[in-house]
Amino acid sequence: MDLDTVRTFVAAADAGQFQEAAAELAVTQQAVSKRIATLERTLGVRLFTRTARGAELTIDGQAFLPHARELLRVAERATASVRTGRRPLRVDVINSRGAATGLMRGFHRAHPEIDLDVVMLLDGVETAVAAVRSGAIDASFRAVAMPGRPLPEDIESVRVLDEPLQLLTGPAHALAGARSVTLAQLAGHRIWMPGIVPGTEWAAYYDDLVAEFGLTIEATGPNFGSDALLDTVADTPALATFMSEQTRLVWPAGHGLRRIPVTGPTPVYPHSLLWHRDNPHPALTTLRAHLAATPARHDAAGTWVPDWVLPR
Numbered sequence: 001m002d003l004d005t006v007r008t009f010v011a012a013a014d015a016g017q018f019q020e021a022a023a024e025l026a027v028t029q030q031a032v033s034k035r036i037a038t039l040e041r042t043l044g045v046r047l048f049t050r051t052a053r054g055a056e057l058t059i060d061g062q063a064f065l066p067h068a069r070e071l072l073r074v075a076e077r078a079t080a081s082v083r084t085g086r087r088p089l090r091v092d093v094i095n096s097r098g099a100a101t102g103l104m105r106g107f108h109r110a111h112p113e114i115d116l117d118v119v120m121l122l123d124g125v126e127t128a129v130a131a132v133r134s135g136a137i138d139a140s141f142r143a144v145a146m147p148g149r150p151l152p153e154d155i156e157s158v159r160v161l162d163e164p165l166q167l168l169t170g171p172a173h174a175l176a177g178a179r180s181v182t183l184a185q186l187a188g189h190r191i192w193m194p195g196i197v198p199g200t201e202w203a204a205y206y207d208d209l210v211a212e213f214g215l216t217i218e219a220t221g222p223n224f225g226s227d228a229l230l231d232t233v234a235d236t237p238a239l240a241t242f243m244s245e246q247t248r249l250v251w252p253a254g255h256g257l258r259r260i261p262v263t264g265p266t267p268v269y270p271h272s273l274l275w276h277r278d279n280p281h282p283a284l285t286t287l288r289a290h291l292a293a294t295p296a297r298h299d300a301a302g303t304w305v306p307d308w309v310l311p312r
Contacts, residue, residue, distance in 0.1 A: 165262055
């Protein structure tokens with residue numbers, strides 16, 4: 001059903017005259033008559049009776065009027081739901097325990113008036129880019145760009161946080177008592193990271209870390225999530241894992257896990273915000289300004305990132 005014909009019917013019913021309805025809608029009286037005739041053909045009933053005083057609703061017209069008003073209200077609500085600035089800002093944070101979630105929580109505290117829809121796309125940067133380009137999300141936190149896979153020209157990015165990695169060990173691990181460890185000291189130790197997904201930007205990051213410093217990172221076995229990872233590391237003296245500094249973890253007191261800073265240099269994971277350059281959502285501008293004012297620790301002395309990571 002054409003909403004213009006419904007809108008014209010309501011205007012004519014309220015005015016009682018086609019001429020006044022035409023003036024209100026800024027169309028000709030002939031256009032009003034044609035729209036009403038089209039609606040009557042669609043419905044198969046007469047809606048108005050012409051009188052000397054104008055146009056009066058028929059019984060069918062009176063029955064249809066409240067429904068016509070509701071159709072227009074529903075159409076307005078539907079339009080408002082996607083009108084720029086009216087719908088929630090939709091942002092991908094990859095997972096609920098990482099640094100990107102912390103950044104978005106800080107943004108929400110600073111701007112509680114902005115509606116947010118936080119999602120978690122677990123695949124790599126290409127999935128995130130496709131979602132940004134299609135409009136499924138407004139922005140995504142990623143490490144960009146993977147070797148040989150530059151970002152499309154319509155995708156903008158800004159590096160927002162360099163997050164140090166830490167070594168996580170159980171109480172019986174050989175390095176559990178260390179206040180810090182160097183990357184050279186980690187050579188020969190088994191680092192287990194079953195959450196690494198081949199082809200993702202974080203897989204590329206750890207591949208370069210292994211190649212640069214001669215580490216042994218194993219991604220074997222099913223990924224049962226962080227709780228199972230913590231259980232295994234706590235019970236297995238031969239295994240350790242890397243954990244980002246701001247990853248939020250809770251484990252049973254009996255696990256005795258240790259989070260140990262890594263130095264010489266400190267590997268940092270580079271988080272960037274991605275968005276489409278033509279995205280008009282005003283809250284996206286607010287988010288970018290908020291992140292620009294957040295300390296990011298870019299390229300700090302004594303840190304390492306792969307050479308493919310985009311600069312600030």
